[in-house]
Amino acid sequence: MKTKIIGTGHYLPEKVVTNDDLAQIMDTSDEWIRKRTGIATRHISVDESTTDLSIKASLNAIENAGVDPKDIDLIIVATVSGDYLYPNTACQVQKAIGAEKARTIEINIGCAGCIYSMDIADSYIRSGKSKLALVMGAETLSKMMDWTDRRTAVLFGDGAGAFILKAVDDNEEGGIEAIMARGDGERGDTLTAGGRPLDNPWGHLDSPAGKYTYMDGQEVFKFACRKVPESIHEILDPLGVKPDDIDKYFLHQANIRILETVAKFLKQPMEKFPVNMSEVGNISAASIPTIMDMYNKKGLLKKGEKYILCGFGAGLTYATAYVIW
Numbered sequence: 001m002k003t004k005i006i007g008t009g010h011y012l013p014e015k016v017v018t019n020d021d022l023a024q025i026m027d028t029s030d031e032w033i034r035k036r037t038g039i040a041t042r043h044i045s046v047d048e049s050t051t052d053l054s055i056k057a058s059l060n061a062i063e064n065a066g067v068d069p070k071d072i073d074l075i076i077v078a079t080v081s082g083d084y085l086y087p088n089t090a091c092q093v094q095k096a097i098g099a100e101k102a103r104t105i106e107i108n109i110g111c112a113g114c115i116y117s118m119d120i121a122d123s124y125i126r127s128g129k130s131k132l133a134l135v136m137g138a139e140t141l142s143k144m145m146d147w148t149d150r151r152t153a154v155l156f157g158d159g160a161g162a163f164i165l166k167a168v169d170d171n172e173e174g175g176i177e178a179i180m181a182r183g184d185g186e187r188g189d190t191l192t193a194g195g196r197p198l199d200n201p202w203g204h205l206d207s208p209a210g211k212y213t214y215m216d217g218q219e220v221f222k223f224a225c226r227k228v229p230e231s232i233h234e235i236l237d238p239l240g241v242k243p244d245d246i247d248k249y250f251l252h253q254a255n256i257r258i259l260e261t262v263a264k265f266l267k268q269p270m271e272k273f274p275v276n277m278s279e280v281g282n283i284s285a286a287s288i289p290t291i292m293d294m295y296n297k298k299g300l301l302k303k304g305e306k307y308i309l310c311g312f313g314a315g316l317t318y319a320t321a322y323v324i325w
Contacts, residue, residue, distance in 0.1 A: 003122045004175040005323065007065025007164035008293035011056035012043040012157075012280060019154070028150040038256025042157030042281030044142045049083045050160075054138040055096040057160035057286075062097065064296070065164035067132060072099040072164075074124055074133040077106050078113025078285035080193070080314065081140045089138065099134070110191070111252050111313025112181065113137050113285030115321055118163065118309075119181045125167045136162035137285025144193050146212035155254075156213070157281035161289025174303065174324045178235040181319035184227070190219045191314045224258045224312045229265040231320040232308055241322065243268055247305040248295075252312055253277035253287045284313065301325050 018041050019030035033039055045053070054077055062069055077089040084092075088106035093099075103124075109116045114137035124130035138160035145153040168175060192214050194207030228251065232243065243266040251259055251273060259273045276291045283290060288309050295301050305325045312318040 001126055001128065001167045002170050002172075002175045003125045003165050004168045004172065005163050005325075006166045007061045007067065008162070008289060008296045009057050009059070009061025009064055010159065010161040010286070010290040010293040011053050011060060012159040012290070013045040013048055013053070015044045015046045016041050017044045022150075022154055026148055026150050026153065028154055033154045037155060038275070038277055039155065039281045040278045043159055045140050045158040050079055050081050050138050050140045051083050051089055051092045053140065053158065053160035054089055054093050054136060057136055057138065057162040058093050058097055058134055060293070061134065061136075061162035061164050067164060069097040069099045070101070071132050072097070072102050072134050074121055074130040075099060075102045075104050076117040076121055076133070076135045078109055078117045078137045079106065079139055080108050080110055080113075080284065081144055082106060093134070102134075103130075109285065109317055110315055111254065111282070111284045111287065112311035112315070112317040112319040114161065114163070114287075114289050115179070115309055115311040115319035116181050116317070118165065118176070118321060119179050119319060121165050122176050122179055125165065131167045133165040134162060135165060136160060137287065137289060139284045139286050141213070141284060144213050149212070151217065152213050152215055155282045157283045159280060159283040159286045159290055161286040161293055163289050177322045177324055178239060179319070179321040180231060180235055182231070182317065184223070184316040187219065187223065187316050190216045190223070190316060220313070220316070221255065221258060223316050224254065225261045225265070227318045228262050228310050228312055228320070231310065231318055232266065235320055235322050239322070241306070245306055246272065246308050249273045249308045249310070250288050250292055251310050253280070253291060254282050254313065285311070287311065
């Protein structure tokens with residue numbers, strides 16, 4: 001058996017915050033943000049939780065795939081901004097959609113989270129433990145930002161994106177041809193956000209990281225520009241597939257400069273790199289399924305085309321998949 005993407009979905013909060021809106025509450029400007037990141041607007045949740053976004057993206061993907069939620073036997077949600085420590089977000093999605101027999105897993109990976117989730121689901125499907133999986137990234141990053149810090153707050157947005165994965169025969173056209181995931185924990189302090197402090201009757205220990213998101217942008221940039229091309233070659237080279245053979249590169253939408261640098265390293269035109277960060281910003285684990293769903297709903301994903309999906313970020317982690325649509 002192998003794994004095939006049979007449905008996509010996403011959901012973005014209604015509230016749109018422009019760069020000019022941010023300039024009213026912090027020392028920044030539309031020109032400063034656009035020049036450094038390529039971001040113009042982002043969607044920010046006003047009264048919807050991570051769970052709410054997850055459920056709406058899930059239902060959208062289920063409708064697109066034309067499947068019965070009761071047949072879903074695996075749900076994996078990647079998020080760093082869940083509403084509860086427990087129950088996890090996957091359990092809440094399971095309840096909402098009625099996927100009664102599904103395993104429910106939540107992973108905290110960051111921007112590579114949805115491709116990590118896909119890697120896990122692919123393993124379940126290939127082992128025979130799953131036949132129909134819902135995987136997604138969902139974030140309300142706005143609750144993790146210091147809204148006086150233009151180095152981080154201008155970058156991120158809220159949203160959720162989802163894939164429906166199905167077990168199919170090896171001889172069926174299309175599917176996940178190769179997938180990998182890695183971590184570089186030695187540099188984990190490059191991108192951090194603190195959790196709850198230790199606080200009990202016998203002791204107290206503050207979180208090792210601050211309450212809000214901290215990022216060393218230059219280090220993350222260098223990490224991504226090195227590891228993304230490496231990972232792409234790692235999965236393509238053994239198959240005899242060249243970067244020229246790939247029709248589209250769906251990379252995590254973090255920064256336009258990263259995409260341009262990766263394109264240069266791979267010697268590929270920017271036309272092969274879909275971009276939506278200008279409208280939605282960096283939505284972490286929701287990034288890749290969201291832009292793929294946007295393309296899918298516009299009829300821009302073609303049967304037989306070859307795609308790279310690559311996420312990278314907190315951990316530091318990165319994950320890459322080679323998919324034939």
